[in-house]
Amino acid sequence: MRQIFRPLVAATVLVGLLLPFAPAQAQWVFVARKALGRIHQMTEGGQPNGRAGYDFATVLLDAHADKIFSTALELARKNPSVRILMQDPGQRRIQIAEGDRTATLNVVPFNDEVSQLMIAGHAGPGEGSTASLVVQAVLRVCKEMGKHCEVSN
Numbered sequence: 001m002r003q004i005f006r007p008l009v010a011a012t013v014l015v016g017l018l019l020p021f022a023p024a025q026a027q028w029v030f031v032a033r034k035a036l037g038r039i040h041q042m043t044e045g046g047q048p049n050g051r052a053g054y055d056f057a058t059v060l061l062d063a064h065a066d067k068i069f070s071t072a073l074e075l076a077r078k079n080p081s082v083r084i085l086m087q088d089p090g091q092r093r094i095q096i097a098e099g100d101r102t103a104t105l106n107v108v109p110f111n112d113e114v115s116q117l118m119i120a121g122h123a124g125p126g127e128g129s130t131a132s133l134v135v136q137a138v139l140r141v142c143k144e145m146g147k148h149c150e151v152s153n
Contacts, residue, residue, distance in 0.1 A: 035060045036060050036061065036062050036114070037059065037060070037061070037142070037147060037148050037149040037150060038059065038060070038149075038150065038152045039057055039058070039059045039135060039138050039139070039149055039150065039151045039152060040057070040058050040059070040152050041055070041056060041057045041058075041134070041135055041151065041152075042055070042056045043055050043056075044056075053122075054120055054121065054122050055120070055121045055122075055133075055134050056118065056119070056120050056121075056134065057118070057119050057134040057135045057137070057138045058116055058117065058118045058119075058138075059116070059117050059138050059142065059149055060110075060114060060115070060116050061114070061115055061116075061117060061142070061145070061147055061149075062113055062114055062147070063113075063114075063115060063145060063147070064109070064112060064113070064115065065092055065107045065108065065109035065115040066092070067145070068092075068107045068115050068117055068141065068145065069089065069092040069094075069107045071141055071144050071145050072094060072105050072107070072117070072137075072141050073087060073089075073094055074144075075140055075141065075144060076094060076096050076105075081098055082096045082097065082098045083096065083097050083098075084096050085097050085102070091106070092106060092107040092108070093105065093106045093107075098133075099124070100123065100124025101121060101122065101123050101124065101133065102121070102122050102124075103119055103120065103121040103122070103133070103134060103137065104119070104120050105117070105118070105119045105137070106118045106119075117138060117141060119134040119137050119138060120134070121133055121134040135151060
């Protein structure tokens with residue numbers, strides 16, 4: 001009887017320990033699904049010396065980080081109006097320039113199925129804001145990958 005009782009107690013304790021984590025994980029999955037494809041943007045205002053600020057756009061995509069990075073890199077290579085200043089496939093980072101405007105693109109994996117694409121743009125002296133440019137770049141990557149993305153309100 002004792003041999004049957006020990007595994008039963010061990011299994012009950014194990015289930016009891018794992019059970020509280022299941023609802024938390026389910027909530028995280030629910031939140032992540034609601035956030036997929038929602039482009040969030042932020043602008044850091046111009047500097048007191050007249051220099052433009054930074055513009056940021058981010059989106060969560062249900063795709064592997066390497067696929068997002070390779071898609072973004074290929075789009076940059078095909079675009080004759082931009083030049084690639086730096087590419088680091090290991091860090092999944094690209095820096096491009098168009099005139100005095102620069103942008104850095106970075107892809108961060110959350111797991112094998114979900115990654116975050118982030119783009120930070122900066123305009124040189126006398127250049128306009130890069131806000132619409134970074135959002136448009138995110139939308140181009142989404143479209144190329146067949147993902148539905150929209151700007152968050």
